[in-house]
Amino acid sequence: MLRMFTTINGQVEQISAPENGSWLSLADPTDVELATVAQETGVDLADLRAPLDDEERSRVDVEEDYTMIIVDIPTVEQRSGRDWYETIPLSIIITQNMIITVCMQDTPVLHPFMEGTIRGFNTFMRSRFILQILYRNATMYLRYLRIIDRETDKLELRLRHAMQNQEIIMLMELSKTLVYFTTSLKSNEIVMEKLMTLSRIKQYPEDEDLLEDVITENKQAIEMANIYSGVLSNMTDAFGSIVSNNLNNVMRIFTIISITLSIPTLIFSMYGMNFQDGMQGMPLSDSRWGFIVIIAISLVLSAIVTWFLTRSRLFK
Known part of the structure; x- marks a missing residue:
């Protein structure tokens, strides 16, 4: 123009x-x-x-x-x-x-x-x-x-x-x-x-x-x-x-969850093996309430680990 x-x-x-x-x-x-x-x-x-x-x-x-x-x-x-x-x-x-x-x-x-x-x-x-x-x-x-x-x-x-x-x-x-x-x-x-x-x-x-x-x-x-x-x-x-910092917080949460879940996973993986009848050595394997007791123990251990990790200085 x-x-x-x-x-x-x-x-x-x-x-x-x-x-x-x-x-x-x-x-x-x-x-x-x-x-x-x-x-x-x-x-x-x-x-x-x-x-x-x-x-x-x-x-x-x-x-x-x-x-x-x-x-x-x-x-x-x-x-x-x-x-x-x-x-x-x-x-x-x-x-x-x-x-x-x-x-x-x-x-x-x-x-x-x-x-x-x-x-x-x-x-x-x-x-x-x-x-x-x-x-x-x-x-x-x-x-x-x-x-x-x-x-x-x-x-x-x-x-x-x-x-x-x-x-x-x-x-x-x-x-x-x-x-x-x-x-x-x-x-x-x-x-x-x-x-x-x-x-x-x-x-x-x-x-x-x-x-x-x-x-x-x-x-x-x-x-x-x-x-x-x-x-x-x-x-x-x-x-x-x-x-x-936000990424570190997310990774912290996932790390705590991963460690917490590894405990019942380890316990259930051992009890998930195929045993022969009458095999001895696995606690509560022949008990009527063994399965419930194992679940309770896993939950208690997971709670203790979660409590410890959330208060640990490594995960602050």
Whole structure:
């Protein structure tokens, strides 16, 4: 989808043809749209396609007629009726006359700019536009991290009551998401450091506070991602220990049952042999009440062994 915007009298308006100072937004573009933008702006088609690869790394490329900035942005993916978070590349291309953004999805990071709800946004002020996108991107990371933190708390309560494979898989997915977020945020930080040293992009004095806010928000997002990642890692270890402890308790019970049942099994196996008539040596074998007495003795011995094992320190 190709959409073009420009600022007219402080208001963001959508236009039908590119012009000086306009913003071209490409979201999940077709080959025709990419070719059209490449022809009208002079941007290499390969650079326009670069952010469409979800494995593309964050970087800054300085070409002869334009500068391309690629950063990782957070996104939400629906899987099995749940929201899962990951990162995708967003390209910001600055030419002499306009600015171009390319992404494989219609990302909510750019929606406020299209709706004109960002204070001080102007398509002509390209360096400020870049900082505003980066600031918006950092706040989106913080928002999703808070959502992940709440999901972690809910998952912890569920794991305390019932530990199923589904909950463990969710725990692994959240841990993987935080790893992706941390890696992407650190890559974006490097991009910002390099971006601010480029003399090609005009700097405005009033953007200094915005730059500080961008750096602060990005660092805060990195710290939050590290903290939540550590919490999830400790939670995983703790529940792993719980699973191991529960398994030990189950094996303890089965061991006690196995030892207890081995006593009557041993006794009955000896008395179950085929003896010749008149054979001596087996107690109570010729008694009328021998069978009942043997059962009683077996039950008493089993009870004594069970009592001893349940109080033994080896099975605590």
